[in-house]
Amino acid sequence: MSVLGFAALFLVAGSAHSQSAEYRRGYDQGYRDGAAAAGNQSPYPNGMGQITISSALYGIRGARCDARDSLQALVAGKRRIDVKVDNDLCGDPAPNQANKQMTVTYSCGNGSERRVSGPEGSILTIGCR
Incomplete structure:
Protein backbone atom coordinates (compact mmCIF):
# COMPACT_ATOMS: atom_id res chain seq x y z
CA MET A 1 0.00 0.00 0.00
CA SER A 2 1.29 3.42 -0.86
CA VAL A 3 1.88 6.15 1.69
CA LEU A 4 -1.00 8.10 0.16
CA GLY A 5 -3.32 5.08 0.47
CA PHE A 6 -2.31 4.54 4.09
CA ALA A 7 -2.94 8.23 4.89
CA ALA A 8 -6.40 8.03 3.28
CA LEU A 9 -7.22 4.89 5.29
CA PHE A 10 -6.04 6.58 8.49
CA LEU A 11 -8.24 9.63 7.86
CA VAL A 12 -11.31 7.48 7.15
CA ALA A 13 -10.72 5.39 10.29
CA GLY A 14 -10.34 8.55 12.41
CA SER A 15 -13.56 9.96 10.97
CA ALA A 16 -15.43 6.70 11.70
CA HIS A 17 -14.20 6.79 15.30
CA SER A 18 -15.45 10.38 15.70
CA GLN A 19 -18.80 9.42 14.25
CA SER A 20 -19.15 6.46 16.60
CA ALA A 21 -18.35 8.60 19.67
CA GLU A 22 -20.89 11.18 18.51
CA TYR A 23 -23.41 8.42 17.82
CA ARG A 24 -22.87 7.04 21.35
CA ARG A 25 -23.42 10.46 22.95
CA GLY A 26 -26.65 10.84 20.98
CA TYR A 27 -27.76 7.33 21.91
CA ASP A 28 -27.08 7.97 25.61
CA GLN A 29 -28.97 11.28 25.52
CA GLY A 30 -31.90 9.60 23.75
CA TYR A 31 -31.97 6.93 26.46
CA ARG A 32 -32.03 9.57 29.21
CA ASP A 33 -34.74 11.55 27.43
CA GLY A 34 -36.87 8.42 26.92
CA ALA A 35 -36.52 7.34 30.54
CA ALA A 36 -37.48 10.82 31.73
CA ALA A 37 -40.50 10.89 29.39
CA ALA A 38 -41.59 7.52 30.79
CA GLY A 39 -41.66 9.05 34.27
CA ASN A 40 -38.55 7.42 35.71
CA GLN A 41 -36.70 9.49 38.28
CA SER A 42 -33.35 8.21 37.11
CA PRO A 43 -32.34 6.58 33.83
CA TYR A 44 -29.66 4.62 35.67
CA PRO A 45 -30.06 1.10 37.09
CA ASN A 46 -30.31 0.62 40.88
CA GLY A 47 -27.13 1.63 42.62
CA MET A 48 -26.26 4.17 39.98
CA GLY A 49 -27.41 7.66 39.16
CA GLN A 50 -27.43 11.04 40.73
Missing part, protein backbone atom coordinates in the same frame (compact mmCIF):
# COMPACT_ATOMS: atom_id res chain seq x y z
CA ILE A 51 -26.79 11.61 44.42
CA THR A 52 -29.65 12.21 46.86
CA ILE A 53 -28.65 13.27 50.39
CA SER A 54 -30.85 11.73 53.12
CA SER A 55 -29.01 13.30 56.05
CA ALA A 56 -25.84 15.23 56.76
CA LEU A 57 -24.96 16.02 60.35
CA TYR A 58 -21.87 17.94 61.43
CA GLY A 59 -20.52 18.57 64.91
CA ILE A 60 -20.07 16.67 68.16
CA ARG A 61 -22.51 14.82 70.42
CA GLY A 62 -25.04 17.29 71.73
CA ALA A 63 -24.02 20.06 69.31
CA ARG A 64 -24.72 19.30 65.66
CA CYS A 65 -26.02 21.23 62.69
CA ASP A 66 -27.94 19.93 59.69
CA ALA A 67 -25.90 20.31 56.49
CA ARG A 68 -28.35 18.34 54.31
CA ASP A 69 -29.73 21.25 52.25
CA SER A 70 -26.37 22.88 51.56
CA LEU A 71 -24.81 19.53 50.69
CA GLN A 72 -27.71 18.60 48.39
CA ALA A 73 -27.22 21.90 46.57
CA LEU A 74 -23.52 21.06 46.07
CA VAL A 75 -24.22 17.59 44.65
CA ALA A 76 -27.20 18.59 42.47
CA GLY A 77 -26.95 16.85 39.11
CA LYS A 78 -23.63 15.20 39.94
CA ARG A 79 -22.67 11.57 40.34
CA ARG A 80 -19.49 12.20 42.38
CA ILE A 81 -18.15 15.03 44.50
CA ASP A 82 -15.40 15.60 47.06
CA VAL A 83 -16.53 17.73 50.00
CA LYS A 84 -14.33 19.33 52.65
CA VAL A 85 -15.63 18.77 56.17
CA ASP A 86 -15.69 22.22 57.78
CA ASN A 87 -17.88 25.00 59.16
CA ASP A 88 -18.80 26.29 55.69
CA LEU A 89 -21.58 23.73 55.22
CA CYS A 90 -23.85 24.74 58.13
CA GLY A 91 -21.88 26.93 60.52
CA ASP A 92 -19.96 26.00 63.65
CA PRO A 93 -22.25 24.02 65.93
CA ALA A 94 -19.62 23.71 68.68
CA PRO A 95 -17.29 26.74 68.79
CA ASN A 96 -13.86 26.07 70.28
CA GLN A 97 -14.55 22.32 70.40
CA ALA A 98 -12.28 19.76 68.77
CA ASN A 99 -13.16 16.42 67.17
CA LYS A 100 -16.12 17.60 65.08
CA GLN A 101 -17.30 15.01 62.59
CA MET A 102 -19.63 14.89 59.60
CA THR A 103 -21.77 11.88 58.76
CA VAL A 104 -23.59 11.81 55.44
CA THR A 105 -26.21 9.28 54.40
CA TYR A 106 -27.03 9.28 50.69
CA SER A 107 -28.33 7.14 47.87
CA CYS A 108 -27.58 6.82 44.19
CA GLY A 109 -30.65 6.80 41.97
CA ASN A 110 -32.98 4.14 43.37
CA GLY A 111 -30.12 2.29 45.09
CA SER A 112 -29.75 1.50 48.77
CA GLU A 113 -28.44 4.08 51.21
CA ARG A 114 -24.72 4.56 51.74
CA ARG A 115 -22.92 6.32 54.57
CA VAL A 116 -19.62 8.20 54.74
CA SER A 117 -18.13 10.12 57.63
CA GLY A 118 -14.98 11.97 58.47
CA PRO A 119 -13.43 14.42 60.92
CA GLU A 120 -13.25 18.19 60.49
CA GLY A 121 -10.65 19.08 57.88
CA SER A 122 -10.96 15.83 55.94
CA ILE A 123 -12.36 15.32 52.45
CA LEU A 124 -15.42 13.10 52.01
CA THR A 125 -16.05 11.50 48.65
CA ILE A 126 -19.73 11.12 47.93
CA GLY A 127 -20.25 9.23 44.75
CA CYS A 128 -22.23 6.92 42.56
CA ARG A 129 -20.69 4.53 40.05
Whole structure:
Protein backbone atom coordinates (compact mmCIF):
# COMPACT_ATOMS: atom_id res chain seq x y z
CA MET A 1 0.00 0.00 0.00
CA SER A 2 1.29 3.42 -0.86
CA VAL A 3 1.88 6.15 1.69
CA LEU A 4 -1.00 8.10 0.16
CA GLY A 5 -3.32 5.08 0.47
CA PHE A 6 -2.31 4.54 4.09
CA ALA A 7 -2.94 8.23 4.89
CA ALA A 8 -6.40 8.03 3.28
CA LEU A 9 -7.22 4.89 5.29
CA PHE A 10 -6.04 6.58 8.49
CA LEU A 11 -8.24 9.63 7.86
CA VAL A 12 -11.31 7.48 7.15
CA ALA A 13 -10.72 5.39 10.29
CA GLY A 14 -10.34 8.55 12.41
CA SER A 15 -13.56 9.96 10.97
CA ALA A 16 -15.43 6.70 11.70
CA HIS A 17 -14.20 6.79 15.30
CA SER A 18 -15.45 10.38 15.70
CA GLN A 19 -18.80 9.42 14.25
CA SER A 20 -19.15 6.46 16.60
CA ALA A 21 -18.35 8.60 19.67
CA GLU A 22 -20.89 11.18 18.51
CA TYR A 23 -23.41 8.42 17.82
CA ARG A 24 -22.87 7.04 21.35
CA ARG A 25 -23.42 10.46 22.95
CA GLY A 26 -26.65 10.84 20.98
CA TYR A 27 -27.76 7.33 21.91
CA ASP A 28 -27.08 7.97 25.61
CA GLN A 29 -28.97 11.28 25.52
CA GLY A 30 -31.90 9.60 23.75
CA TYR A 31 -31.97 6.93 26.46
CA ARG A 32 -32.03 9.57 29.21
CA ASP A 33 -34.74 11.55 27.43
CA GLY A 34 -36.87 8.42 26.92
CA ALA A 35 -36.52 7.34 30.54
CA ALA A 36 -37.48 10.82 31.73
CA ALA A 37 -40.50 10.89 29.39
CA ALA A 38 -41.59 7.52 30.79
CA GLY A 39 -41.66 9.05 34.27
CA ASN A 40 -38.55 7.42 35.71
CA GLN A 41 -36.70 9.49 38.28
CA SER A 42 -33.35 8.21 37.11
CA PRO A 43 -32.34 6.58 33.83
CA TYR A 44 -29.66 4.62 35.67
CA PRO A 45 -30.06 1.10 37.09
CA ASN A 46 -30.31 0.62 40.88
CA GLY A 47 -27.13 1.63 42.62
CA MET A 48 -26.26 4.17 39.98
CA GLY A 49 -27.41 7.66 39.16
CA GLN A 50 -27.43 11.04 40.73
CA ILE A 51 -26.79 11.61 44.42
CA THR A 52 -29.65 12.21 46.86
CA ILE A 53 -28.65 13.27 50.39
CA SER A 54 -30.85 11.73 53.12
CA SER A 55 -29.01 13.30 56.05
CA ALA A 56 -25.84 15.23 56.76
CA LEU A 57 -24.96 16.02 60.35
CA TYR A 58 -21.87 17.94 61.43
CA GLY A 59 -20.52 18.57 64.91
CA ILE A 60 -20.07 16.67 68.16
CA ARG A 61 -22.51 14.82 70.42
CA GLY A 62 -25.04 17.29 71.73
CA ALA A 63 -24.02 20.06 69.31
CA ARG A 64 -24.72 19.30 65.66
CA CYS A 65 -26.02 21.23 62.69
CA ASP A 66 -27.94 19.93 59.69
CA ALA A 67 -25.90 20.31 56.49
CA ARG A 68 -28.35 18.34 54.31
CA ASP A 69 -29.73 21.25 52.25
CA SER A 70 -26.37 22.88 51.56
CA LEU A 71 -24.81 19.53 50.69
CA GLN A 72 -27.71 18.60 48.39
CA ALA A 73 -27.22 21.90 46.57
CA LEU A 74 -23.52 21.06 46.07
CA VAL A 75 -24.22 17.59 44.65
CA ALA A 76 -27.20 18.59 42.47
CA GLY A 77 -26.95 16.85 39.11
CA LYS A 78 -23.63 15.20 39.94
CA ARG A 79 -22.67 11.57 40.34
CA ARG A 80 -19.49 12.20 42.38
CA ILE A 81 -18.15 15.03 44.50
CA ASP A 82 -15.40 15.60 47.06
CA VAL A 83 -16.53 17.73 50.00
CA LYS A 84 -14.33 19.33 52.65
CA VAL A 85 -15.63 18.77 56.17
CA ASP A 86 -15.69 22.22 57.78
CA ASN A 87 -17.88 25.00 59.16
CA ASP A 88 -18.80 26.29 55.69
CA LEU A 89 -21.58 23.73 55.22
CA CYS A 90 -23.85 24.74 58.13
CA GLY A 91 -21.88 26.93 60.52
CA ASP A 92 -19.96 26.00 63.65
CA PRO A 93 -22.25 24.02 65.93
CA ALA A 94 -19.62 23.71 68.68
CA PRO A 95 -17.29 26.74 68.79
CA ASN A 96 -13.86 26.07 70.28
CA GLN A 97 -14.55 22.32 70.40
CA ALA A 98 -12.28 19.76 68.77
CA ASN A 99 -13.16 16.42 67.17
CA LYS A 100 -16.12 17.60 65.08
CA GLN A 101 -17.30 15.01 62.59
CA MET A 102 -19.63 14.89 59.60
CA THR A 103 -21.77 11.88 58.76
CA VAL A 104 -23.59 11.81 55.44
CA THR A 105 -26.21 9.28 54.40
CA TYR A 106 -27.03 9.28 50.69
CA SER A 107 -28.33 7.14 47.87
CA CYS A 108 -27.58 6.82 44.19
CA GLY A 109 -30.65 6.80 41.97
CA ASN A 110 -32.98 4.14 43.37
CA GLY A 111 -30.12 2.29 45.09
CA SER A 112 -29.75 1.50 48.77
CA GLU A 113 -28.44 4.08 51.21
CA ARG A 114 -24.72 4.56 51.74
CA ARG A 115 -22.92 6.32 54.57
CA VAL A 116 -19.62 8.20 54.74
CA SER A 117 -18.13 10.12 57.63
CA GLY A 118 -14.98 11.97 58.47
CA PRO A 119 -13.43 14.42 60.92
CA GLU A 120 -13.25 18.19 60.49
CA GLY A 121 -10.65 19.08 57.88
CA SER A 122 -10.96 15.83 55.94
CA ILE A 123 -12.36 15.32 52.45
CA LEU A 124 -15.42 13.10 52.01
CA THR A 125 -16.05 11.50 48.65
CA ILE A 126 -19.73 11.12 47.93
CA GLY A 127 -20.25 9.23 44.75
CA CYS A 128 -22.23 6.92 42.56
CA ARG A 129 -20.69 4.53 40.05
